[in-house]
Amino acid sequence: MVPRLPAASVTVDLVVLTIRDRALHVLLVERGIEPFAGAWALPGGFVLADEDLDAAAHRELAEETGVASGIHLEQLRTYGAPGRDPRGHVVTVAWLALAPDLDEPAAGSDAAGARWWPMDAVARGDVALAFDHAAIVADGLERARAKLEYxxxxxxxxxxxxxxxxxxxxxxxxxxxxxxxxxxxxxxxxxxxxxxxxxxxxxxxxxxxxxxxxxxxxxxxxxxxxxxxx
Amino acid sequence: MVPRLPAASVTVDLVVLTIRDRALHVLLVERGIEPFAGAWALPGGFVLADEDLDAAAHRELAEETGVASGIHLEQLRTYGAPGRDPRGHVVTVAWLALAPDLDEPAAGSDAAGARWWPMDAVARGDVALAFDHAAIVADGLERARAKLEYxxxxxxxxxxxxxxxxxxxxxxxxxxxxxxxxxxxxxxxxxxxxxxxxxxxxxxxxxxxxxxxxxxxxxxxxxxxxxxxx
DNA sequence: CGAATAGTGTCTTTAAGACAATATAGA
DNA sequence: TCTATATTGTCTTAAAGACACTATTCG
Missing domain, CATH: 1.10.10.10 (Winged helix-like DNA-binding domain superfamily/Winged helix DNA-binding domain)
Incomplete structure (x- = not known):
């Protein structure tokens, strides 16, 4: 690390999609701590020192779903608006994961709670999402829709x-x-x-x-x- | 900033494409300092404290090309492999810019030299590129090719x-x-x-x-x- | 058997690709 | 005039969309 350069925290966030009851669902976790305690958020976390971005995404995916293989994972987009995290300059690399119908989220999750939400309710704004996660979910949905075409x-x-x-x-x-x-x-x-x-x-x-x-x-x-x- | 969290430096790198003499060209700068002094690299630089990612990309684009408007700019992908920069953990957000035929790069550039390279020579590996910039250029080319379709x-x-x-x-x-x-x-x-x-x-x-x-x-x-x- | 879902065949319409023909400039 | 490029039209073929029809199972 070069000490005099501006540094930021880097996180990964996952838009995990699946089909349940013939409807698209997205995996969200309930935040247990501030900021946004009680709000729903995308599963994710900080990238460890000297950890590659896709390794961090795979790690978080396994932690949240309990499934390590057989899930499609691709990078979605990176978000770094200055005010997006009240804790400071946090840049997040968002990933899109597409999974077959899984069981309810793993109990080993470190979040207060985790569940599948119907995408139409989330897209409609019925669920209060933390940070800029509503925009990330929207981008993930559009990516999934577009990629099915070609x-x-x-x-x-x-x-x-x-x-x-x-x-x-x-x-x-x-x-x-x-x-x-x-x-x-x-x-x-x-x-x-x-x-x-x-x-x-x-x-x-x-x-x-x-x-x-x-x-x-x-x-x-x-x-x-x-x-x-x- | 939360002090105990692992931090990284965040940069932006630009894949600037244009058409010159009926052939696709990419803008590269010759590095004047280590690491990779003398090698060619994508224009880019560090994201400033509390600067948004697209603002940083626009700033670097204007610095290198001297043109601030009328250039398409979209986020490409983020690269963060641990060993990609010998100076430490540097995560770079790559952007794709498509420009009409511009003049030679602005003299105000902070790089030792800047010029347009024919894409076929770069894709063939004829130009020694710094860091993982060869892979970034390849991804940018494929994105441009795909997006022309639809x-x-x-x-x-x-x-x-x-x-x-x-x-x-x-x-x-x-x-x-x-x-x-x-x-x-x-x-x-x-x-x-x-x-x-x-x-x-x-x-x-x-x-x-x-x-x-x-x-x-x-x-x-x-x-x-x-x-x-x- | 009737209802339900899986899979095939056929027809119409749309659009791609080949290429003839026409339009309008410069030399 | 000849040559070059722009633009339109026509024909053939591929594929989408509508939908009749057959196949195979369960109740």
């Missing part, structure tokens, strides 16, 4: 084996629109490398059993799935 | 009034492909809000004079321009 990221919301209907439910939950099941099926199975059949099938209640798929090798969708559907 | 960002490389051919030259330079002028013209002028005719025309050498356009209000392109062209 990448195979939707599979990150699904377990290792999933049906086309499950994948479609991801798009419907994140975009908030209804998608024609038949055209979606044709599009998904017709895009090389998007999904691969495992050979198995699964019956969920009534109806013909659905074939199971796993994620394919392709990350970019050509041509993309457009958001302007009926 | 946004009207290409106009950020053009002066306020431009021709369709100039806009096409941007795509050809950034993507490194040849694009059919006729289909491109139809696509660009047929996408509502992408470009708006100013009414004027301009003759550049031989051939029919081209109509002049300015940037339209639309930022997102629906449907996108796909990169997989002939």
């Amino acid at each position: 990448s195979s990221l939707a599979a990150a919301f699904c377990p290792p084996e999933f049906t086309v209907a499950q994948l479609r439910a991801v798009y419907e939950a994140v975009w908030g629109v209804a998608i024609d099941p038949r055209n979606f099926h044709r599009k998904v199975t017709g895009t090389p490398g998007f999904v691969e059949p495992t050979g198995g099938t699964i019956a969920e209640g009534a109806g013909r059993p659905a074939r199971l798929f796993r994620r394919g090798p392709t990350d970019a969708l050509h041509p993309p799935l457009t958001r302007a559907q009926s | 946004s009207s960002l290409a106009a950020a490389f053009c002066p306020p009034e431009f021709t369709v051919a100039q806009l096409r030259a941007v795509y050809e330079a950034v993507w490194g492909v040849a694009i059919d002028p006729r289909n491109f013209h139809r696509k660009v002028t047929g996408t509502p809000g992408f470009v708006e005719p100013t009414g004027g025309t301009i003759a550049e050498g031989a051939g029919r004079p081209a109509r002049l356009f300015r940037r339209g209000p639309t930022d997102a392109l629906h449907p996108p321009l796909t990169r997989a062209q002939s």
Whole structure:
């Protein structure tokens, strides 16, 4: 460290998204200490000395969800407005995590409480969020919505084996629109490398059993799935 | 500042791109001091105490290019690997700037030297870059390439009034492909809000004079321009 | 069997890509 | 005139969206 240079504290904050009950949810923790004690906040914490940013994000993710692998994690954006933290100059590197439906947050969390909140309530402003976390959540939501269009990221919301209907439910939950099941099926199975059949099938209640798929090798969708559907 | 928390220095680095002689160029400065004295680096510097990140980026951009307005600037990604700066834990917030063809870098620059480098030479590794700046340049290039597809960002490389051919030259330079002028013209002028005719025309050498356009209000392109062209 | 969901086939519309043809300048 | 670039039009092909129809399960 060069002593005469201005220094700041660096944190990571996580926008962890999942699909529960066919709706998008975001993981929030209730703050136990000041500032913003009692308010809800994104899980996160300070980057340790000589710790890489993605290592810090993975560490916080494991601490909060109890799950270390199988969760998509990508850097979202960095926020450093002077007044964003009353404790001083704190720069936070925000990350976006997409997870399949997990259990309730791990009891080992260091926060007073942690729970999944429906995204529509959070986006509507029904939940009081600490710091500038409302803006971070909004940015994370927009990133997720955009990336579903031109990448195979939707599979990150699904377990290792999933049906086309499950994948479609991801798009419907994140975009908030209804998608024609038949055209979606044709599009998904017709895009090389998007999904691969495992050979198995699964019956969920009534109806013909659905074939199971796993994620394919392709990350970019050509041509993309457009958001302007009926 | 909370004294007992690990602190880091925070910098901003700029990937400034422009089109010169129908080729993509990136602005680099020659380092005058250690570490990496004599090597080329991205323009940038330390974020001042209580300075917002985008304010720091704008400040550095103005210092290096002498231009304060009319340049697109967006946050790219933040890099904080422990060993990336031998002086200690330095976290850098990288920004992507897209500019129309500017003059040679401002003489007021605090670097030993500053010049535009052809991107293909830099991407090929012909230029020795300091720190992890080669990776940052690669990320900036990929961001620019991707955003041309689904946004009207290409106009950020053009002066306020431009021709369709100039806009096409941007795509050809950034993507490194040849694009059919006729289909491109139809696509660009047929996408509502992408470009708006100013009414004027301009003759550049031989051939029919081209109509002049300015940037339209639309930022997102629906449907996108796909990169997989002939 | 009827209801429900999975998956296929077909038609229409939209847009991309190839490329002929026309418009308007300079040499 | 010839050449070069701009712009429009036309044709073919790919893919989205609407939707009829078949397949397979459960109650």
